[in-house]
Amino acid sequence: MTTEVIPHEAPTAAAQGGMMFTFGEPESVLDRRELTQYFEIWHNGRWYEPPMPMERLAQTFNMSAHHRSAVALKVNLLVSHQVATRWLAPDDFERFALDFIQMGNGFLEYVPNMAGRLLAAQHSPARHTRAGLAAGVYWFVDRNGIVAHEYEAGRMFHLQQPDVAQEIYGLPEWLSALQSGLLNENATLFRRRYFLNGAHLGFILYLNEPLADTKMADAIEERLRQAKGLGNFKNMFLHIPQGKKDGVQLIPIGEVAAKDDFLNVKNVSRDDLLAAHRVPPQLIGIIPQNNGGFGKVDEARDAFFETEIVPLASRMMRLNQFFGLPVLEFRNYTCANGDQIETSSGRRIPAAQVR
Numbered sequence: 001m002t003t004e005v006i007p008h009e010a011p012t013a014a015a016q017g018g019m020m021f022t023f024g025e026p027e028s029v030l031d032r033r034e035l036t037q038y039f040e041i042w043h044n045g046r047w048y049e050p051p052m053p054m055e056r057l058a059q060t061f062n063m064s065a066h067h068r069s070a071v072a073l074k075v076n077l078l079v080s081h082q083v084a085t086r087w088l089a090p091d092d093f094e095r096f097a098l099d100f101i102q103m104g105n106g107f108l109e110y111v112p113n114m115a116g117r118l119l120a121a122q123h124s125p126a127r128h129t130r131a132g133l134a135a136g137v138y139w140f141v142d143r144n145g146i147v148a149h150e151y152e153a154g155r156m157f158h159l160q161q162p163d164v165a166q167e168i169y170g171l172p173e174w175l176s177a178l179q180s181g182l183l184n185e186n187a188t189l190f191r192r193r194y195f196l197n198g199a200h201l202g203f204i205l206y207l208n209e210p211l212a213d214t215k216m217a218d219a220i221e222e223r224l225r226q227a228k229g230l231g232n233f234k235n236m237f238l239h240i241p242q243g244k245k246d247g248v249q250l251i252p253i254g255e256v257a258a259k260d261d262f263l264n265v266k267n268v269s270r271d272d273l274l275a276a277h278r279v280p281p282q283l284i285g286i287i288p289q290n291n292g293g294f295g296k297v298d299e300a301r302d303a304f305f306e307t308e309i310v311p312l313a314s315r316m317m318r319l320n321q322f323f324g325l326p327v328l329e330f331r332n333y334t335c336a337n338g339d340q341i342e343t344s345s346g347r348r349i350p351a352a353q354v355r
Helices: 054-062 065-080 090-103 173-197 215-225 262-277 297-316 318-323
Strands: 002-007 019-024 105-112 118-124 129-131 138-141 147-150 156-160 203-207 248-252
Touching (some): 054 173, 105 318, 173 262, 297 318
Antiparallel strands (some): 138 147
């Protein structure tokens, strides 16, 4: 918290020495609406730049517990049903799935063996991978824009969540809830500052008493400066001989304490994030606010797997066509009633036909 002292110049002698001071906080620029506004994909002569800054998109991964939990739920279900193959390591697939869901782009590099055949499908971070101007060429670029590596043409598999404005890069499906996620984070940060401050200085202290000198004003100012951190809930005694009834007034600004909408902001932004991710609330540990609850967890999980995880797995299976080998395989999902769902195709197998 910063403190700014502003001298007050009054035309009368009785008001000489009067002053006021304000409290302020640094403000983030990450939540500006310009973050989601873009006009076209531009290039620097070697690679295309993404429509959104990948550095900033990666930072939003931890903007809200609801967002990260929803992403982690999808990744965990995909990882738990992956069948390990000799070409794709579980760690590479997990990072590939996380990039695809969070960043909207997933990259796997074709690493050949000495005979020129596939040795491994190796993950390349979406945060640093760029699509080149030449067909099939990709670049690994560090955060400073310095080229660290140029991939061999035709060696990179790129899976993207389609964007309606361009076809070079994908954009994550949850992007419509970005502002809600940042609002959720800002509400938490505001509440933390509110309690760390302790004095909750959302007011103007108006002093209308003639003081013998400025020492008392300086003492009051210093006491208010210290009204944060440890010991911030102590009371302050102010004695002004022959003072008037309204000589000292506490004028609240915006009723910070009385009209705090923290819970409403958290709940509404949470609902926006869950709607964007299409995740049942009971699957990510949200406590119901009504007596009826959210229903059975197993039924919600079965429906979520069939409507969300199966399409994700189906898209990811396209990498087998690119590599020409069964690099990625999934085991069937078993429903609560005993039915099985083929993860790669979505076909439901009745329990009576399950071997």
